[in-house]
Amino acid sequence: MIDLSNITHTARRQHQCAGCGLTVHAGERYVRAQVPGGGRAAKRAFHGKCYTAMAENINKENAHERNI
Numbered sequence: 278m279i280d281l282s283n284i285t286h287t288a289r290r291q292h293q294c295a296g297c298g299l300t301v302h303a304g305e306r307y308v309r310a311q312v313p314g315g316g317r318a319a320k321r322a323f324h325g326k327c328y329t330a331m332a333e334n335i336n337k338e339n340a341h342e343r344n345i
């Protein structure tokens with residue numbers, strides 16, 4: 278299980294989720310972190326469940342072979 282407690286924030290303004298592309302509304306809890314496996318340093322906004330899904334998919338891929 279992925280611990281999101283250190284990277285979860287309350288949105289002060291709208292963000293676009295980098296996972297599903299939908300809006301994170303002001304006042305909602307969201308995750309601010311680097312894209313899992315994306316290799317980009319910039320942090321992006323995610324819904325908690327979108328970040329978890331992406332991170333878990335990356336973990337599964339890494340368990341096998343990395344396709345690049």
Ligand SMILES: [Zn+2]
Pocket residue numbers: 294295296297298299323324327
């Ligand atoms: Zn999302």
